[in-house]
Amino acid sequence: MKLKDNFFNRHFIFLNESSFSNNDLRRVVYLIKMVIEKKIGMKLYPFGGENNNYDKFSNSFGSGIGMLFVLDNGMLVRFNWESKKKSSTLTSIDLFDKIRDTVPSKRLIIPTDYNIIKSVDIIANFMKGHKISESLITEKGYSKEKKEASKKYGIDITLPTDKFWKEVEKISGLGGGQFLKYLKSKEPGDKIKSVNGKSEKSKRIKELESASKKMVEYADPDVVFNDLDDLLSMIMSGMQKSLIITGMAGIGKTYNVIQRLKKKFGSEGGNWVLRSGKTSPYGFYQFVYANRNKIIVLDDMDSALKDKDIGGVLKSLLDTTQNNVSWISSLTQNLDNMNDEQRKAYEIELKQQLSSPGGEFDQKLKLPNKFEFTGSIVFISNLYKSDMDSALLSRSMYIDITLTAKDIFKRMETILPNIMPEVKIGIKKEVLNFLKKSQKEIKKTINMRTLLNSIKCKISGSGRWQHLAIFYA
Numbered sequence: 001m002k003l004k005d006n007f008f009n010r011h012f013i014f015l016n017e018s019s020f021s022n023n024d025l026r027r028v029v030y031l032i033k034m035v036i037e038k039k040i041g042m043k044l045y046p047f048g049g050e051n052n053n054y055d056k057f058s059n060s061f062g063s064g065i066g067m068l069f070v071l072d073n074g075m076l077v078r079f080n081w082e083s084k085k086k087s088s089t090l091t092s093i094d095l096f097d098k099i100r101d102t103v104p105s106k107r108l109i110i111p112t113d114y115n116i117i118k119s120v121d122i123i124a125n126f127m128k129g130h131k132i133s134e135s136l137i138t139e140k141g142y143s144k145e146k147k148e149a150s151k152k153y154g155i156d157i158t159l160p161t162d163k164f165w166k167e168v169e170k171i172s173g174l175g176g177g178q179f180l181k182y183l184k185s186k187e188p189g190d191k192i193k194s195v196n197g198k199s200e201k202s203k204r205i206k207e208l209e210s211a212s213k214k215m216v217e218y219a220d221p222d223v224v225f226n227d228l229d230d231l232l233s234m235i236m237s238g239m240q241k242s243l244i245i246t247g248m249a250g251i252g253k254t255y256n257v258i259q260r261l262k263k264k265f266g267s268e269g270g271n272w273v274l275r276s277g278k279t280s281p282y283g284f285y286q287f288v289y290a291n292r293n294k295i296i297v298l299d300d301m302d303s304a305l306k307d308k309d310i311g312g313v314l315k316s317l318l319d320t321t322q323n324n325v326s327w328i329s330s331l332t333q334n335l336d337n338m339n340d341e342q343r344k345a346y347e348i349e350l351k352q353q354l355s356s357p358g359g360e361f362d363q364k365l366k367l368p369n370k371f372e373f374t375g376s377i378v379f380i381s382n383l384y385k386s387d388m389d390s391a392l393l394s395r396s397m398y399i400d401i402t403l404t405a406k407d408i409f410k411r412m413e414t415i416l417p418n419i420m421p422e423v424k425i426g427i428k429k430e431v432l433n434f435l436k437k438s439q440k441e442i443k444k445t446i447n448m449r450t451l452l453n454s455i456k457c458k459i460s461g462s463g464r465w466q467h468l469a470i471f472y473a
Contacts, residue, residue: 028090029067029079032120039124044069045460047076047099052422052459059200061107064091068204070460074098074472077127093123094197099453099472102205104197111192122192207420211448212252214415224401225256231397232260235295235376240397242318244379244388247401248445251408253380254299261295276300281309285327285367288317292373299380311389317373318395325373332369405439405446412451419448420455431455434466441470449473 033044046053047068055066055078066078076096081089094104108126110119146164150157153171155164234240245253258274265271272295275287284304288296304310316325335343350367385393385400403411409432416428431454439446453473457465 025065025081026067032079032090032123033069035120036124036127039120040127042071042073043462044071044077045457045462047460048456049423049459050461055203057200057202057204059198061092061109061198066094070099070457070462070468072462072464072468074468075127076101078104090119093126095127096197099457099468100449102202102208103199106194107197108192108194119192126194208449208452209255211415211419211452213255214418215252215411215448224399224403225252228253228256228399228401229260231399232257232378234397235378236261236264238376241376242379242392242396243377244381244393244396244398245401246381246383246385246388246398248403248447249382251401251403251447253401257297257378257380261297265295271295272297274299279304279310281307281313282327282329282331284310285313285325288313288325288373289367289371292371292375294375295378296375297378297380300382301379302381302383305379305381305383305389305392311392314377315391315395317377318392324370326370327367328369331366333366334369408446409436412448419452423455423459427458428455431458431469434469438466438470 037044047070053068055068057064057066057078057080062082064080064082066080068076068078070076074097076099078094078096079090080092080094082091090110092110093108095106095108096103097105106126108123146157149155149164149168153168155167155171157164159167228245231240231243235243245257247253258268261268261272268274273291274297276299279287279301298304305314313325313327333346335346338346379392379396381388385398412432416432417425420428432451435442435446435451435454442450444450450469450473454465454469457468457473462468
């Protein structure tokens with residue numbers, strides 16, 4: 001039996017493979033794109049243009065290369081491969097709810113032994129937001145073709161894939177021709193599953209960070225960043241114990257602080273440390289104890305700042321009348337009842353535990369119930385001043401970096417030739433002028449991410465790029 005030699009069948013057979021040479025990667029993605037567009041009823045535009053939508057990434061799932069597409073509803077989708085020496089296999093699909101998002105909302109994990117044709121319906125349902133149910137996935141791990149062949153020719157379905165199809169060849173007399181190449185597929189070992197996305201490092205995120213960096217570097221000399229530099233100098237010299245930096249996102253607050261510390265003290269871990277994200281109150285107490293003689297930078301820890309217990313620790317740390325911080329509970333050790341020999345042995349053991357991997361956050365580790373804090377703290381937050389704890393504000397120097405739209409557009413004009421050099425300056429100016437005219441319609445804060453994402457929407461080829469820029473970039 002032989003399939004008709006037409007365009008669809010030739011590509012259908014090609015996509016039926018589970019892995020492809022790296023040279024075929026782009027061709028495969030665009031064939032999948034064509035099928036997906038029909039199934040979801042929406043166009044996929046290459047985010048960044050057809051030759052610039054590659055995105056190298058790494059996260060706790062692993063590392064790989066993907067191709068980014070933007071949809072008319074502002075969603076971003078990335079088809080991912082783990083590159084190998086000779087071939088590449090579709091391993092996952094990442095969905096970003098908005099173009100500006102840096103963390104995927106969902107990931108569809110595709111086992112490497114699934115071929116793409118068997119996955120297209122599942123991918124389409126995933127992109128539509130439908131729950132991935134077991135009914136969409138091959139029952140008991142066996143492909144439809146294998147079950148049909150087993151029933152038709154009476155061959156034991158539990159045979160290894162290669163042996164199974166050799167038996168089919170013998171009984172059917174098809175001799176391994178094109179029909180068998182079309183039918184034959186690897187036996188799936190795992191189910192396709194949908195999981196929550198995870199934070200990552202990627203080419204796209206680096207582009208956004210680089211643009212924010214340029215925005216600071218090309219800023220006018222009389223802007224607020226000069227004031228920030230002077231305040232950081234007071235922290236680094238030990239003159240000031242605490243500094244709170246608030247203001248709009250995406251203009252280089254964190255970048256500026258880290259670069260100044262690196263220039264003065266070198267890499268993180270020596271004289272300064274950076275902490276971000278969520279933490280428990282006692283975990284925070286442990287962290288501060290382990291870094292009690294350093295400059296501590298707390299970046300984007302707004303939820304922690306609102307915690308009453310963490311707030312109590314911070315107020316003690318920043319109290320200028322005394323340097324002692326305490327945590328009285330069963331988790332801590334009272335040193336007042338120890339003699340000199342016991343105290344010395346305890347301190348040696350504690351130092352060894354803290355220097356071991358993960359020791360700093362070991363809940364079994366008993367820290368002293370009080371210690372002296374001789375370091376300083378820099379808070380970087382997107383909170384408004386009115387949302388900050390008044391006691392922390394009274395103990396700290398404070399600077400708000402909220403630029404006017406006029407200042408932001410002025411900086412964008414200055415650095416426009418230096419971002420996305422592969423894009424013609426005329427296109428970049430067109431996008432910038434559009435953002436200026438549309439700033440009243442754009443509800444979110446305009447920053448460098450808005451400009452970069454809007455340029456990519458423009459060069460993606462979408463006839464609705466202005467709509468995407470206003471609502472999603």
